[in-house]
Amino acid sequence: MNTQTVFITGATSGIGLATAKHFVDQGKNVLFTGRDEAKVKQTEQQLSELAGTNQITGFVCDNADFDQINSLAAHLTNQQIKIDSLILNAGVFYPAMFADNSQQMMQQTMAINFFGPAIMLQSFIPVLANPCSVVYVSSVAVEKAWPTASVYSASKAAFEGLTGSINLELATQGVRINHLRPGVTLTEIQTKAGMSDEQITELVGNMSGTPMGRILQPEDMIAAIDYLASNASSGMRNAAIRVDGGFCLG
Template structure:
């Protein structure tokens, strides 16, 4: 089964690193025209721009911080100007920090909630006028939302809230033909593993591999495959669901 997205216009937030980078490239290579955003310039942005130039389609990488409501509104205005419509939205942008709950300051709570959850609300809301029947919203959640993770109360709260928002929006937007789902990754091996000391990376691989039924970490391509399925017409009767891409953790 090929998850072909030929002719579809897709917005992916936070698409220059890690999971987002993989989703952007997978969607572009499946035939979609892709618009994505980033918060800071750097080598990762340049690398994605270069890869997209070598991929057929009308692709755009722009700077926009989805933690800022005004920046979100500008991002969606860009989507309207460049594409005129959206067939799919992937709310991927997120931030994380590891802080004991007793030491978690209000500003840090707000930063993580706003970027991981409030941004998904605003991006989806502003995208609605551009979306028609058979459009799809994919929210990138976390397996940790159900499990709970020490030192990440703010992050898991945001990702758990995303599941509730998704269920509600699936019912509210369903009559308009708009589907809304969550993809919840387990431990996915991104380029972040390449930037940490080799001993620590191997330790993490070993620890998390023991926790999964498949005995290994997931790849960005495997995670992107689930997202492409939900963006494609193959999932036309699937909405309000959370798909755990976690290797059976």
């Protein structure tokens, strides 16, 4: 039996890294992307130490750089690699009130959260196995609004809206696309969003008011991602699993 191959975008930290470690532990080949070359190499070494004889390969690829995405797809095609599970995890959150959101930041958010995964999925069609599970890491922001998240919410909702038709178009190829909607999760995304240590501490404290009683961790997403990537979800198309610790109940 051939070892399955999982491809994960944005796997040098946060949910992506936790997902990569999980699939390495399952004995799968893991291919992944990151924007920073040094972090990609460091993550590749870290995962390789856990992997035994399975293939672990990192690629420098920015979701906002469409040439890099297309070049990566061409490389995978040339290497005759087939992907059994594609986890579209890479994303950004730049919190800002809508009135203060610059056109540049709007374009950057849409490029990374919507256009990047859309172009990757399109260019990866030749290397998707039959069957193949595609999991898009979306957000509860598509169903629960809060100030400063308008553009982020729009970028995630846009990709979810795209995939209904794609599920129909790629049905005969055995490709299915579903979504994970994490709640507020403690990752590097807060620091990258420009939040100070004090603001992050306040955020962590605020999440103690959810039914779960704490802020979510990347590891809290693994069971849902594993389910969506596995054959257990073979009957699901364009479905969303919310893992929010009860955040949307408030």
